[in-house]
Amino acid sequence: MTVLYLVKYIAASPRSQLTSSTRIMEIINCSPRDRATVASLLWMTEKESYIVKTVLTGIKPTGVPHVGNYFGAIKPAVGAAGTSGDASFLFIADYHALTTVKNAKELKQHVREIACTWLACGLDVNKTAFYCQSSVSEIFELATILSNYTPKGLLNRAHAYKDIVQNKGKGDEEVNMGLFNYPVLMAADILAFGTTHVPVGKDQKQHVEIAQSIARAFNAVHGDILTVPAVQIKDDVAVVPGLDGRKMSKSYGNQIPLFCSSKELESYVKKVVTDSSLPTEPKSIDMDIFKIYKLFATKEELKVMEQKFKTGVGWGDVKKELFRVAEREIAPLREKYEYYMANYNEVEKVLLDGAEKAGGRAKKVLDKVRCAVGVI
Numbered sequence: 001m002t003v004l005y006l007v008k009y010i011a012a013s014p015r016s017q018l019t020s021s022t023r024i025m026e027i028i029n030c031s032p033r034d035r036a037t038v039a040s041l042l043w044m045t046e047k048e049s050y051i052v053k054t055v056l057t058g059i060k061p062t063g064v065p066h067v068g069n070y071f072g073a074i075k076p077a078v079g080a081a082g083t084s085g086d087a088s089f090l091f092i093a094d095y096h097a098l099t100t101v102k103n104a105k106e107l108k109q110h111v112r113e114i115a116c117t118w119l120a121c122g123l124d125v126n127k128t129a130f131y132c133q134s135s136v137s138e139i140f141e142l143a144t145i146l147s148n149y150t151p152k153g154l155l156n157r158a159h160a161y162k163d164i165v166q167n168k169g170k171g172d173e174e175v176n177m178g179l180f181n182y183p184v185l186m187a188a189d190i191l192a193f194g195t196t197h198v199p200v201g202k203d204q205k206q207h208v209e210i211a212q213s214i215a216r217a218f219n220a221v222h223g224d225i226l227t228v229p230a231v232q233i234k235d236d237v238a239v240v241p242g243l244d245g246r247k248m249s250k251s252y253g254n255q256i257p258l259f260c261s262s263k264e265l266e267s268y269v270k271k272v273v274t275d276s277s278l279p280t281e282p283k284s285i286d287m288d289i290f291k292i293y294k295l296f297a298t299k300e301e302l303k304v305m306e307q308k309f310k311t312g313v314g315w316g317d318v319k320k321e322l323f324r325v326a327e328r329e330i331a332p333l334r335e336k337y338e339y340y341m342a343n344y345n346e347v348e349k350v351l352l353d354g355a356e357k358a359g360g361r362a363k364k365v366l367d368k369v370r371c372a373v374g375v376i
């Protein structure tokens, strides 16, 4: 069927209109039997057709992004999104946030902040489908189906749940089912799009492994329907030190918000921990302030600063220079962020466009799944 559809489709569209993402969609949705034919119709060799990736990741909207999130997650992801012809999906996991956020205003605010941050940081929405999870209803239908292929024991072993009952000493009465089922919903987020690669931090590895298990369990019953995704652990991400010497993290309260005012940024920079050495004394480049400077500075600026650290420099001067480079990078993003926050209707439109793209893809997967289980 796919082949027939493709022949008609290609006959109707000039080659130039076949964008790489349409080609990717067709390849991923075709049956293994038709792959060689479909690939050749799309001017690809069969081998090339296997290189095509679908990369997907989600962000839980639980607070204002900070400088650590920017260097550790946002900047690298924006740089990588949709490169080398990959199909790329990035979404705001608003239903996942419901496990902890129980205030509508707060949730809306978090979603706005996340959406505006990613756009301000340059996410190219022509290359990436950027959407809110809650706008793609196929995900939730798939989650309901998948829960029937998920052993309860698998979820008992999920870290977040286990941590609450084992380490925090809470009983099952205090665990909501949203939290317990979190990995099933996350599996649906991933499997609804035929995702091949899921880039996540180490803390999310187990969740993606659960998604793999669920996909295999489903396929064991119904045949090769769901794509088993690979987990891509982002090991080489920048670990950004916070204001108190520990890793910058919301849970430590040691963060520098990415989009505070220029004045506030200056005062945050002043709070970065230094020591009591005199300006004439040499300083170690292992100090956090140097590590933070390194993230914002150019190579040449870094060399100059390294030299100053060797020969001696006053902390006041270092902080002034750190503020200068930080403000240089953040100011243009802040301006866009403020624009998007003030014109949120534009952002909503972008998210809805993304949801439409994503929904189209999810529908194809869901149709196969519904058919396999017998609900159509």
Ligand code: TRP
Pocket: 056, 057, 058, 059, 060, 093, 096, 185, 186, 189, 190, 198, 199, 200, 204, 207
């Ligand atoms: N659980 C992820 C986190 O807390 C967010 C998330 C939800 C996600 N669904 C996903 C990440 C699917 C990758 C793929 O960070």
